[in-house]
Amino acid sequence: MNGNTDRSGAPRRAAGWRATALGPALAMLSGSVFGQVLWSEEFNTGSAPDPVIWTHDLGAGGWGNSELQTYTDAPENARVEGGQLIITARETVSRGGRRSFTSARIKTQDKLTFKYATIEARIQVPNLRDGLWPAFWTLGNNFSQVGWPDCGEIDVLEMGSAAAIAAGLTNRRVQSTAHWEHNNGYAGYGLHRDMPTDLNGGFHVYRLEWTPDSLSTYIDGQWIWTMDIRPSACTDCEEFHQPHFLLLNMAVGGSFTGLYRANEITAPFPAEYRIDYIRVIDNGHTVLGGSAVSGGGSSSAHISAITPSVSGGGPNKRAVAAITVRDELGAPVSGASLTASFSGSHNEVVSGATDASGIAHLSTTVKNSTAAFKVCVDALSKPGLTYQPTQNIETCDVY
Numbered sequence: 384m385n386g387n388t389d390r391s392g393a394p395r396r397a398a399g400w401r402a403t404a405l406g407p408a409l410a411m412l413s414g415s416v417f418g419q420v421l422w423s424e425e426f427n428t429g430s431a432p433d434p435v436i437w438t439h440d441l442g443a444g445g446w447g448n449s450e451l452q453t454y455t456d457a458p459e460n461a462r463v464e465g466g467q468l469i470i471t472a473r474e475t476v477s478r479g480g481r482r483s484f485t486s487a488r489i490k491t492q493d494k495l496t497f498k499y500a501t502i503e504a505r506i507q508v509p510n511l512r513d514g515l516w517p518a519f520w521t522l523g524n525n526f527s528q529v530g531w532p533d534c535g536e537i538d539v540l541e542m543g544s545a546a547a548i549a550a551g552l553t554n555r556r557v558q559s560t561a562h563w564e565h566n567n568g569y570a571g572y573g574l575h576r577d578m579p580t581d582l583n584g585g586f587h588v589y590r591l592e593w594t595p596d597s598l599s600t601y602i603d604g605q606w607i608w609t610m611d612i613r614p615s616a617c618t619d620c621e622e623f624h625q626p627h628f629l630l631l632n633m634a635v636g637g638s639f640t641g642l643y644r645a646n647e648i649t650a651p652f653p654a655e656y657r658i659d660y661i662r663v664i665d666n667g668h669t670v671l672g673g674s675a676v677s678g679g680g681s682s683s684a685h686i687s688a689i690t691p692s693v694s695g696g697g698p699n700k701r702a703v704a705a706i707t708v709r710d711e712l713g714a715p716v717s718g719a720s721l722t723a724s725f726s727g728s729h730n731e732v733v734s735g736a737t738d739a740s741g742i743a744h745l746s747t748t749v750k751n752s753t754a755a756f757k758v759c760v761d762a763l764s765k766p767g768l769t770y771q772p773t774q775n776i777e778t779c780d781v782y
């Protein structure tokens with residue numbers, strides 16, 4: 384899927400990314416790594432998606448991909464039954480013969496977020512031929528602040544692509560893709576795996592392994608895709624080092640499928656997309672957040688950016704740093720106290736507090752005609768929040 388912007392469904396390789404041999408090595412390792420289940424949604428209670436965890440995206444308009452369906456929160460489109468979430472795409476034919484479609488899309492934005500984790504979901508897709516587009520995916524939790532693709536997106540499972548349709552593999556081809564912002568443009572990278580038998584009608588386990596080094600996906604333990612997200616390989620990829628939230632939906636038609644008219648949709652309706660469970664498993668780097676796990680509000684703060692500069696000129700240059708503090712959901716933290724050490728041309732320890740934008744503007748009183756300095760955050764505090772230096776995007780920067 385994608386957040387809110389037209390794009391081709393075809394995976395594209397970004398300039399900021401280069402291939403490595405990570406894939407096979409991780410595939411061999413993955414079977415032997417078992418961690419604690421930190422959070423799970425088993426869909427064993429209630430009759431609708433739990434509003435403590437899930438929010439519906441509602442409406443029509445194509446969702447940035449010329450999709451044909453209208454999303455509703457009606458039980459006929461999303462219900463919990465028999466230990467499963469069932470997202471049902473339905474067709475309505477008007478008296479004039481006009482076809483229209485409804486479906487559902489739910490997300491955990493602000494309610495359950497995670498950074499670095501193994502995510503497993505047991506999923507059954509319906510017969511997708513042709514025109515159905517089920518997805519299990521993530522967006523950066525700062526989506527509402529920065530938009531798409533700047534928030535980043537990880538598609539663990541997408542099926543029903545135009546290329547799969549053309550190849551006659553609609554029910555067999557699983558695609559995983561990442562999308563992000565690179566040099567103020569769009570970047571994406573994805574791969575698919577063709578299974579030997581149809582996936583519809585049976586449950587399969589789809590897995591994302593997200594570490595500080597890489598993103599990898601699997602179906603039933605078989606490798607689909609890996610992307611190296613280390614800064615050395617993936618430049619401008621801060622999108623994959625911040626909290627994301629989960630989404631589940633099934634679209635009808637749209638750019639990914641290459642089908643834009645109702646009469647091109649041949650899949651049988653109603654079509655049920657079933658999710659038995661989603662589990663978030665600790666991989667040693669996992670950070671959970673969101674109101675569903677922290678009891679409401681944020682619980683930790685970290686440095687998301689340091690921007691050094693100078694003010695004044697000639698012998699009166701002062702060293703300046705704008706330091707941005709965010710919580711584990713990616714939201715700005717105001718009123719946080721910061722202490723930072725400047726060294727080099729300007730030697731001074733400076734303290735200040737973040738403003739409503741979560742930014743502290745620190746300036747030395749020391750003046751110097753040269754300006755070659757380093758600034759490092761020594762301390763960060765705010766009552767009720769825990770400083771998590773391990774979550775810092777950077778702790779020092781140089782000018």
Ligand SMILES: [Ca+2]
Nearest residue numbers: 564565619620
């Ligand atoms: Ca970026």
Ligand SMILES: [Ca+2]
Nearest residue numbers: 425466659660
């Ligand atoms: Ca279940």
